[in-house]
Amino acid sequence: MGFFSRQTIGLDIGSRVVKAVQLVKKGKKIELDKCGIADIYPNGEKPARPDEQRQAIIRAIRQALTNAKITATSAVSAVAGESVIIRYIQLPEMTEAELKNSIQFQAEEYIPFRVEDVNIDFSVIGRSVEGDIRRMDVLLVCARKDLINDHIRLLQEAGLTPEIIDTESFAFLNCFEMNYETGPDDVAALVNIGGDITGIAVHAAGNPKFSRDISIGGNTITAAIQQRLEVSFSEAETLKLERGAPKTTGEGDSGAASGADGGNVLDTIRATVEAMTGGNPGAPSREVQADRAIQSTLNNLVGEIRRSIQFYEGNARGNSVKRLVLGGGSASLKGLDVYMQRELKLPVEIIDPLRRIPVTGGDVDPQFLRDNKYMLSVVVGLALRKVVD
Template identity: 30%
Template sequence: MEVGILLAKSGIGLDIGTSAVKLVEIESGHPFRVRLVQSEPLPDDAFNKDMFKSTPPIVAILQSLFKKTHSRRAVIAISGQSTILRTVQVPLLDKEEIRNALQWEAEKYIPFPIDEVSLDFQIIGQNREQSESEIFLACVHKDIISQQLDILHQAGIHPLAIDIQALALARSLGLENSADNSSIALLNIGAGTTDLTILKGGVPCFNRIIPIAGKQLTESIAKNLGVSFEKAEQLKLLHSDAQYNLTQAAPGSEMYQVNFTMLEGLRELVLEIKRSFDYYHIQQRNDEITQLELTGGVAQLKNLLPFLSQELGYPVILAQPAMKYKCSNKKVGAFFNEAMPEMMIAFGLALREVIPG
């Protein structure tokens, strides 16, 4: 799924999410220099099943974001429920032989006809005794890639590479191809979905997209309180507390209703995460997860880290860039630090261009 790779003195990462477009531009050096950090919201109804309903609004947003960049070349990421990531066992073959075999065997692992997807893979392990290779398989529906590339072309942007969000996030955290063989969970709670990836030795060995995230929480608040989506979003930002004590609040109060609804949604999310961890333990023969790193816009919800740690029984930390960096000025630094959880994927995409793979 690569369009091309070019190590350069600077890199631009472009993360097109379901609620906003995020851009980070960095320059190589010791330390890296974060030159530009930007985010522009998308219309509420911009997406339908991972596809844009209308392309002109997103083209206009991209053109606006790239007015201040030093280049119009960027690395982008594909995400959504039409992105399939799998760890699968295949016969012990060389890379080209595996690629040829997947053209006939891939439909065992993906829910789409092979001629409708763009597919790539990475060999992550070999067992010569059992004559097997373990591969990390990634595929995306061709219609999604085609639309995204068409939008970039209309905006005058050249895509250097199409990456996977989970890999970009691992890169930003310094976990890509890590020598540490422990299992680390990455939880990206965005607007449209929650993406759970488990890395072992820096390689994704489990991925699941959970359809419970910021937008669904806001919709539940809107429904339960009988208010508009916009008003519900304001109430969520104003009142939400993942450790709110419902027993000490008046049931009819606005604060109570918002947090009652929020906690219902968060507990449902926790249940899905636990199910995923249970499956991973079975798959990896009870291999224990050592910690969970949290990213995404919802990561900044008050007391979410201690709530998740208590509910899941694992240490939960807010993800931070592993590499030292400096910012071009105080304004860029202040925004990057404030918006860090939702900018990590764009940061990891930009890093792809300035560090050796």
């Protein structure tokens, strides 16, 4: 696409944080020019009323742009969740015109919504021959119209012009492809752990092959701690970040309090001291209860990731997943990569969204990028949509 007459930004509206990025293309190089984030709920607590939540999001969008010193108003953003359906289907070989005319009828078989209620897009990502039958591999993307329309209105209320609305999974994939070499035999499971949603996608031989969103994220862990300890969301978030992922393998609630490592031994001692000094001898410490909530939620997340990988491999004719790549703000949870590697028996790395994108903007603080790079993979992938040919 080359240069554009107007600058376009990537905008990632998360459940609690808005991220904004502006990339520039200089010759064949892509560079980071501006970057800013803003909390949607600065005091930590989400308002009960939907209209107050919406106004908080709009304020955060404007604040992220201000923090980044971005003046461009054309935005590439993304949606995710149960209202976005991504399917990989095989169809008989046909022309693009024929596919365009028939895709709505084809889509009815694969989506849980009425066709008239969704926006449909598609892309041919491969072709194959089985005997005398020629087939084409088609990526089918459907999103509910009410979700897209509401998203567009939100951006407009914030003073922005929607340029492209992508999916978070594909934005993460764009970021991965920009920053990492992949060979013909490389199969990677890309896991983007956001606040409310985790996107799981499999990238094989240069193409997306599987994609799924599940309703578990960093906020799910925090909410589990909040419910178990009856504390505020902010207090639960602090405990989550302090404790991190479980250090021992275990199922359900039992593993986090097993006493199998030094931290849990200290919890046992602390509980004993509490009992000797008049505390409830049967009550686990706050730390033990937080560990149990974290492990229980992460066990559910790992189970969903494992099932997704197994589903892909069951249809991939022996082309198994070789590694796991983590991203999203919740990938920063202490020890999460080690935990995932142990539980899934796969090499795990955390994506570096700026591995091949130098930072040239004079207003971008390098320490800010180091502290927040975990959450930038989607927004960088979105910004890439308008600078990559």
